[in-house]
Amino acid sequence: MRLALFGGSFDPPHNAHLALCLYARELLKLDRLIISVSRNPFKEGFDASDSERCHMAGLLVQELNRTGNEAVLCDSELRRSQSPSYTIDMVRELALDYPGAELFLLIGEDNARGFRQWKNWQELRDKCRVVVFRRGGLQNDNSACAGEAFTSDIRFVHFDFSISSTRIRRDLAAGKECGRLLPKSIAGYIRQQGLYASSTSFPER
Structure with a gap:
């Protein structure tokens, strides 16, 4: 089995997350x-609650x-009692749940740098x-990105889809329209729950 883990705070999930996963x-x-x-x-914290972020990830x-x-x-x-959570704990859990699986960890370049x-x-x-x-516009040198953290078989994939959750939260807080940056179901949930900003950021279509 070929199994991939894509983790994140998903505050909120957006079209770049969707495109990355499909790719x-x-x-x-x-x-x-x-x-x-x-x-x-x-x-330091999240703008949406754990349950709200989980619901949006489900969407x-x-x-x-x-x-x-x-x-x-x-x-x-x-669901773990400890906070924060760590990727290594999730990987160990997956290794037990899927013995023998070939495991891939999907991360963005900004996370790879740290x-x-x-x-x-x-x-x-x-x-x-x-x-x-x-991510488009970031340093294209592999060694600068990964330092000495990775072995030579690390795979780098060009993915020029520059959307971030931080940008979306900031734009929504400023009352800007962001519906085009989010899957329709997630945009609708944010509007219904009044997350991040007023519903004026998602004009009806």
Whole structure:
């Protein structure tokens, strides 16, 4: 089995997340894609609650499964008593749940730059085949991105889709229209729940 883990705070999930997952599914010939909602130890807090972020990640999974049933939502990082959560714990759990699976870890280039700050990064590197998706406009030198954290078989994938959750939250707080940056179901949920900003940021179509 070829299994990939894509974790994040998903505050909120957006079209770049959707596109990355669809691309990875085809590129890596995945049998299953795990979408794991986390408490990022490098963030001070979240604008949406754990339950809201988990619900939005579930909507992302539904969008992915419109063209196949490979994506699965995982909330075990949120259910752990410890806070924050760590990717290595999730990887160990997957190794037990899917013995013998070939495990890929999907991360963005910005996260790869700080990889040596991750908990047990050496073990994480050894247990997974790390795939780094480059964001447009960032440094294109592999060594500058990964430093000495990765072995030579690290895979770098060009992925020029420059949307970020931070940008979306900032724009929504300023009352800007952001519906085009989000899957329709997630934009609708944000509007209904009044997350991040007023519904004026999502004009009816």
